[in-house]
Amino acid sequence: MAMVPHERSLVERLQGKPFALLGVNVDSSPEALAMAQETHGITWRSWWDGRKRIASKYRVTGYPTLFLLNHEGIIRQTYLGKPTEANLDRDVNQVVAEAGAAARQGSAPRADVP
Numbered sequence: 001m002a003m004v005p006h007e008r009s010l011v012e013r014l015q016g017k018p019f020a021l022l023g024v025n026v027d028s029s030p031e032a033l034a035m036a037q038e039t040h041g042i043t044w045r046s047w048w049d050g051r052k053r054i055a056s057k058y059r060v061t062g063y064p065t066l067f068l069l070n071h072e073g074i075i076r077q078t079y080l081g082k083p084t085e086a087n088l089d090r091d092v093n094q095v096v097a098e099a100g101a102a103a104r105q106g107s108a109p110r111a112d113v114p
Contacts, residue, residue, distance in 0.1 A: 004040045018099035071099035
């Protein structure tokens, strides 16, 4: 939960831009996730992965693990552990800029990317 304040700032700063933050939570129950969302002011979409199906599919070996996907759904960066805010901002800004450029050129995002 140490990353939540910075994640919240990313969501606020990039509102209206081609950016979405999605969370996957492996806490003990959906109720624990709901409590964490309320306690920490998590406003972005989050899923409870109690059986760790998502974590298994993405081969998550530790927490936190972050995946930065571009507008085509390609994983551009994987962070195991908490990245520095500067590195995360740099990488996010780059993929957001690329998505904006693609949109201006008429490249539509893939339909199978949430």
